Amino acid sequence: MTTVRSAVYKLYPTRQQEDLMDLFRKAVGYVQNSLVESCKSMLDEGVVIPTTFQLGAMARDIRRKTPWMEPVPVRILTDAAQRVKLSFEAYFKKSLPTARIPKVKSDAEMNSFTYTMNDAFRFASEKDGLDPSRFIRLGKIGFVRYRGKTQIKGKMKTATVSRRFEGARPSWYISITCEMREYEFKELALDNRPKGRIGIDLGLETRVATSEGLLVSVNRELSEYEKQISKLNSRMAGLDRNSAEYVKLKARRAHIYKKIRNKRADATHKLARQLALENDVLVMEDIPVGNIIDKSYSRERRKEIRDAAWDDLRSKLEYKCADSGCELISVNPAYTSQYCSVCGAFVEKDQTVRVHVCPRCGFVADRDINAAINILNKGLGLQAGSDPKHDESELEVQSSRDSTQNRE
Numbered sequence: 001m002t003t004v005r006s007a008v009y010k011l012y013p014t015r016q017q018e019d020l021m022d023l024f025r026k027a028v029g030y031v032q033n034s035l036v037e038s039c040k041s042m043l044d045e046g047v048v049i050p051t052t053f054q055l056g057a058m059a060r061d062i063r064r065k066t067p068w069m070e071p072v073p074v075r076i077l078t079d080a081a082q083r084v085k086l087s088f089e090a091y092f093k094k095s096l097p098t099a100r101i102p103k104v105k106s107d108a109e110m111n112s113f114t115y116t117m118n119d120a121f122r123f124a125s126e127k128d129g130l131d132p133s134r135f136i137r138l139g140k141i142g143f144v145r146y147r148g149k150t151q152i153k154g155k156m157k158t159a160t161v162s163r164r165f166e167g168a169r170p171s172w173y174i175s176i177t178c179e180m181r182e183y184e185f186k187e188l189a190l191d192n193r194p195k196g197r198i199g200i201d202l203g204l205e206t207r208v209a210t211s212e213g214l215l216v217s218v219n220r221e222l223s224e225y226e227k228q229i230s231k232l233n234s235r236m237a238g239l240d241r242n243s244a245e246y247v248k249l250k251a252r253r254a255h256i257y258k259k260i261r262n263k264r265a266d267a268t269h270k271l272a273r274q275l276a277l278e279n280d281v282l283v284m285e286d287i288p289v290g291n292i293i294d295k296s297y298s299r300e301r302r303k304e305i306r307d308a309a310w311d312d313l314r315s316k317l318e319y320k321c322a323d324s325g326c327e328l329i330s331v332n333p334a335y336t337s338q339y340c341s342v343c344g345a346f347v348e349k350d351q352t353v354r355v356h357v358c359p360r361c362g363f364v365a366d367r368d369i370n371a372a373i374n375i376l377n378k379g380l381g382l383q384a385g386s387d388p389k390h391d392e393s394e395l396e397v398q399s400s401r402d403s404t405q406n407r408e
């Protein structure tokens, strides 16, 4: 069994390297936008959109006709073509409920480019006369200084360079994905032997439980806003949707939602920062398993909030961890709430049971804290217990079924 893991590092490019990264990012945006426009007009004319291969050829053609794109590696642009193909496929298949027809993006929205072939990027080696733990080689850019402690083992697959605005000037990060076999994964957990290691479980909406026994709610101060929302909702329910009063209340509600978003973003930011600074290894679930959010929101709205909160915390953690050199590991959350984190006994409980009470060893803990400890153990390759039922492949099937049920 292989596990795909990613490591994020902060890059410290020279001025010249930064100019090149900026050019690559712009070129990817330009190619993506041109291809999206071509595909859309083909759809309008009733023509089937091109294959990935054909889109790749179109991308190469655009590069040939656009002089300023000369320094850009071809593979970065063919990868952009593949992104376009994937986004149209997602739209056709409706594989995600949020899949919309791909749009032309503004320059500010174009923040990344991806190296796909192993030979286009690699860590520096002794032969280069550079320290591999400080320099990475990027195709057509050269050796770029980076910082981060995460060790990469296994086969590197892709490297995505992205720009983020965290201050007056943009910061650059690189996220490398690699495929690891199970034994490499365990070895990594053992030879790292870090000080602070923590597992986290994202429970009710934005409640976070840690393996250290901490329960943090990102939402503590939001209940006042939530009351205002439910008041507005009940007032709006009795009104004609076209009336001036309804429109006014709707605008007021949107304003409160915005306040909630800002407060939550701020709290998430602080939490991610704290977790990343205090630990060397942080383990979290790679997908959230269903949870419950305030009933005053509609079902769609609740799902939207949960997913956004999850994505937001994850992306903030990725960058904070890269900054502070904390390793971030994702694990499949299947069954993490059902097993006892101390003795490994299977203690079945549905969503309404909030406390884990182990009949075998007597361990009692908040349900989410028990799950957080299991997540940490799973991330470090140390599964609790030796239950023969504890088989990964079986668990994965079960988990996808569970999460679909919970999502409904």
Ligand SMILES: [Zn+2]
Binding pocket: 340, 341, 342, 343, 344, 345, 358, 359, 360, 361, 362, 363
């Ligand atoms: Zn137990």
